[in-house]
C-alpha cells in the first residue's frame with residue numbers, strides 16, 4: 196500500500212514538473228513577477244477623457260473645454276473613434292453607456308445590436324446540426340442590426356447641451372481631410388488585409404495599399420459623406436435614406452439578413468443600472484443584455500465576503516480565490532444570462548449577497564474546484580479582443596462610461612459599399628449552439644440562443660463607482676470574455692491594494708472563465724513559486740494566448756483625494772490616451 200502511494204506521489208511530482216517545464220518552454224515566458232511601477236496617470240483639475248486614440252481623446256477634451264458636458268464629449272469621441280479607430284470604434288456596431296449625473300442620479304443605455312428579423316436559432320448550423328465554422332464570425336451573415344447611431348441620438352436628446360452637428364463635425368473633418376495612421380493602426384489594417392479582400396466586392400479605402408505604415412495619411416470620403424448625413428438628419432441619416440439603402444443593398448449582395456424593416460425598428464433602450472456596493476463604495480454597472488454587470492457584482496461581492504485584501508496582490512491565495520470566484524460567476528453566466536426582453540433572468544437573486552455567499556461556500560483553500568460538465572471541444576481559439584472603452588468626466592462631475600464594439604477586429608470585415616463603414620460580427624456573441632464556444636471560448640445555452648430581434652449577451656462592463664456619495668471612479672475595458680475579470684481587478688487594485696488608477700491599470704492580470712478549465716496568466720503576473728503553488732492546488736495555468744499583447748486595455752478615471760482627476764490609459768494598447776485639463 197505504502198509503495199503504491201509513494202509511486203503515485205512520484206508520478207504526480209514528475210508529471211507536474213514536466214507540465215511546468217513544457218509550459219514554460221513552449222511559451223518562452225520567464226515567470227518573474229512584475230509589480231507595477233509606482234506612477235500616476237494624467238492629472239486634470241477639471242475634466243478628463245481616456246479613450247483608445249489620442250485624436251479622439253483630444254476631441255473630447257476640446258468639447259469639454261468649450262463648455263460641453265460629458266455626454267457632449269462622449270458623442271464626439273464616439274464618432275471620432277468610428278473614423279480613427281475603426282477596428283472597434285463604430286457606427287456599424289453597438290455598445291453600452293453607464294452614466295452618473297452631477298446630482299448623483301444614475302442610469303444606462305443599451306445600444307447593443309439585435310438579431311435581424313429573419314434570424315433563427317439554427318442559422319449557423321449545417322444539416323447535421325454542426326456549427327459551420329466562421330459563419331457567425333465573418334461576412335454578411337455575422338452582422339447584427341447596428342445600434343450605435345440610435346444610441347448616440349438618444350443620449351444627445353436626453354443629456355447633451357451642444358448642437359448635434361457640432362459633435363459629429365470633428366469626425367467628419369477627420370474622415371474628409373484625413374489623419375496620420377499610428378503604428379498600431381497600420382498593424383491592425385495590415386493584419387486584416389486578407390479578410391477585407393475576402394468579404395468586400397469592391398475596392399475599399401483600407402485596401403488602397405497592401406501595406407500600411409505609421410505616418411501614412413488616410414482619408415475616408417465615403418464615411419465622411421455618411422457622417423454628414425447623420426449630422427444633418429440624425430437617426431434618419433443612418434436608419435433611413437441612402438445609407439439604409441446601401442446597408443440593405445450590401446446585405447442582398449451576399450445573403451445577409453438586415454432589411455429596411457430591421458433598421459426602422461431598431462431602438463436603443465434606457466435601462467436601470469445595476470447598483471451594488473464594494474467595501475463602502477457604491478458600484479453602478481451595466482445590466483443585461485450585458486452579463487458584465489451581473490458577473491462583476493458576483494465577483495465583487497464574493498471578494499468582499501472573502502476579504503480578498505487579506506492576501507498579497509497576485510499571491511497564490513489571491514489568484515486561487517479570484518479564479519474560484521470567476522469560475523462560478525462564468526458558470527452562472529453561461530447557465531442563466533440572456534436578453535431580459537426575451538428570457539426570464541432572476542437578476543435580483545443572482546446578485547444577492549446570500550446567493551453569492553452560498554454559491555461560493557464550497558471554495559476550498561487548498562484545492563481548485565473542477566469546472567463541471569466540461570464538454571470536449573469547448574476550447575476555441577481566441578481571435579480578437581477588439582472592443583473599445585472610453586471614460587469621461589466633466590467639470591460638473593457628470594461621468595460617462597461607454598464600451599462599444601464591432602465584436603472582432605473590424606467586425607465582420609464587411610464595409611458597406613458606398614457608405615464606407617465596417618459592419619459588426621456581433622451575431623457570434625449569441626450561443627450559436629448550446630455548449631459550443633464562441634470566439635472568446637464562452638459557452639452558453641438557450642437563454643442566449645438566437646431569436647429574431649433578440650440582443651446577444653455581452654461581457655462589456657462599463658462601470659462607475661462612488662465613494663461617500665461622490666464620484667470616485669469611471670472604468671471599463673475591451674477584451675471579450677476577459678472584460679469582466681479585468682474590470683474587477685482594476686477596481687480591487689485601487690480599493691484593496693491602495694494603487695493609483697494608473698498602477699491598477701498597469702498591474703498584471705489573471706483570468707479564468709469556467710470553461711476552458713484553466714487560469715490564464717499575463718506575463719509578469721506570477722513568479723515560479725506561485726506558479727508551482729497554483730499547480731499543486733490543481734489549477735491548470737496557461738499563459739495569456741494573445742501575448743505579446745497584454746490582458747485587458749482598461750481606460751479609467753479616478754477622482755483623487757484632492758478632487759483632481761487621474762486619467763489612466765492602458766499602455767497595453769499604445770494608442771490609448773488620456774487628455775484632460
Ligand code: GLY
Pocket residue numbers: 582600601602603624652653654655675676
Ligand atoms: N463583443 C464583445 C462583448 O460584447 O462582450
